[in-house]
Amino acid sequence: MEFVILALVIALVAVGAITGLVVTGRRKKRPAPPPPAAPTVTAPPAEPHVGEEAGPSAPEEHRTIEEVGLPGAGATVAEPPVLPVPEAPPVEVPEPAAGxxxxxxxxxxxxxxxxxxxxxxxxxxxxxxxxxxxxxxxxxxxxxxxxxxxxxxxxxxxxxxxxxxxxxxxxxxxxxxxxxxxxxGPDLDRSVRTEGGLETPGVVMVVGVNGTGKTTTTGKLARVLVADGRSVVLGAADTFRAAAADQLQTWGERVGARTVRGPEAGDPASVAYDAVREGIAEGADVVLVDTAGRLHTKTGLMDELGKVKRVVEKHGPLDEVLLVLDATTGQNGLVQARVFAEVVNITGIVLTKLDGTAKGGIVIAVQRELGVPVKLVGLGEGPDDLAPFEPEAFVDALLGE
CATH class of the missing domain: 1.20.120.140 (SRP54, nucleotide-binding domain)
Structure with missing residues (x-):
């Protein structure tokens, strides 16, 4: 019995050995992985040798200064580009004021x-x-x-x-x-007083409400004076309207008149003071001060206009105060004129847009109201359409040919 069990064990062991050989024979033998490559070591750059350790330098070709050729007479040498200089706007020559x-x-x-x-x-x-x-x-x-x-x-x-x-x-x-x-009134003095003193220019202050063409009138008046051979300095004291100073400066540049201006919303009296001071320093004949457009119902603004007048008079007397009125407003212009006359001493009137109304009688009414003459009239949008007022020519226009 023991012999039989031993025989069975031997048989089983023999069968397992044979099976393992068969399975092992069927498997492919994998190649062994290659050994890892040795790391590449980069040698540091050789340090330069100095003194006795230095080796001989390689021969190089050198030229003397006599061997270096200079560019010939016909050679073209590149020059740096010349940037164009912006041209100053040409100064215009206004039409003569007379006639x-x-x-x-x-x-x-x-x-x-x-x-x-x-x-x-x-x-x-x-x-x-x-x-x-x-x-x-x-x-x-x-x-x-x-x-x-x-x-x-x-x-x-x-x-x-x-x-x-x-x-x-x-x-x-x-x-x-x-x-x-x-x-x-043909005998009224209608000349714009711009003579000034021996060492001070004539000072003209231009006042009026918004929308009457006051800044434009100031620029056109500068053209009238330049046409008569006078040198002019403009004072942009209308600091509350953003485009007023730029507009006045453009008018001045067209006839070669310098404009003194200040910061936007700055003190108008300070600008007026500086303009007169600059006019004295430059030896100008006339200083024209353009003030802010005042609504005659605003008492504070009218008081400020009086301040501008007082500050300007610190340099000397104010020669002329011109009130600009829109002829198309009719009798409403008389209300404006009365209020301005209470604040500053109006010496002359400028009637603008006279060609745009059939109510030419405003010339008579405003003179009678203020007791001062109409000195200038505006007859269009052109730069030379501001004219000295001539009673005879005006009446002839009223009556026609």
Whole structure:
């Protein structure tokens, strides 16, 4: 029995050995991995040798200064590029101021002669009854002549027509021309005072409400003065309107007048003071000070305008204070004029946009209200459309040809 068990064990061992050989024979023998490569060691760069350890240097080709050739006469040497220098704007030569209104009379007459023609038509009637005189009065009032000047003119016309008797068109025209000239005042001094003193320039301050063309008028006035051979310094004291200083400086550059300006929203009185001081230092003939546009209802702003006047007068007397009025505003311009006259001593009036209204009687009304003459009139948008006021040329424009 023990012999049988031993035989079975031997048999099983033999079978397992045979099976392992078969399985082992079927497997492929994998190649052994290659041994790791030895790390590459990079030798440090050799240090330069000095002194006795230094080796001989390699021979190099050298040239003497005599062997170096210079560029020939025909050789082109590159030059650095020349950057273009911006050209200064050309200085314009304004038209002569004398006789401007005469040259612009046709433009003025297109808008103004309805007043003169209406009056001549009424006066030419065979019978001048009360209704006709009322129509004449209404025509004058509509043209903004004002109540008192209208009554004065109608009374004079009544007397002259009664004495004249028979009235021809030429006689009526001469009669009306003479009476209108009397109302406007041909003998008033209409020159803009810019003489100044021996060591100080003439100082002109320009005032007015917003929208009347005050800054533009200041620039155009500079052109009038330059045309008369005067040197001008502009003071941009309108510091509250952002574009005012730039606008005035552009006007000045066109005629070669320097503009003194300050920071935006700065003190206008300080700018005006500096402008006059610079004018004295440069020996300029005239200093024009453009002030901020004042609404006549704002008391604080009007007080500031008085401050500007007082500061400027520290250098010397103020020669001229020009009030700029928009002729198209009519009787409202008289309200503005009265308030300004209370703050500063107005010495002259500038009527702008006179070519844009048929109410030329405002010239008479504003002179009667302030007791100062109209000295300049604006008759368009052109740079030379500001003209000295000439009563005869104005009345001729009113009556037409």
């Amino acid at each position: 401007r209104l005469v040259r612009l009379r046709s433009r003025l007459s297109r808008s103004q002669n309805s007043l003169g023609k209406g009056l001549l038509t009424l006066l030419s009637r065979d019978h001048l009854d009360e209704d006709t005189w009322e129509e004449i009065e209404d025509t004058l009032l509509t043209a903004d002549v004002g109540v008192a000047p209208t009554q004065e003119l109608v009374e004079r016309l009544r007397q002259r027509v009664k004495v004249l008797g028979t009235r021809t068109p030429d006689e009526l025209r001469a009669l009306l021309r003479a009476e209108l000239l009397t109302l406007i």
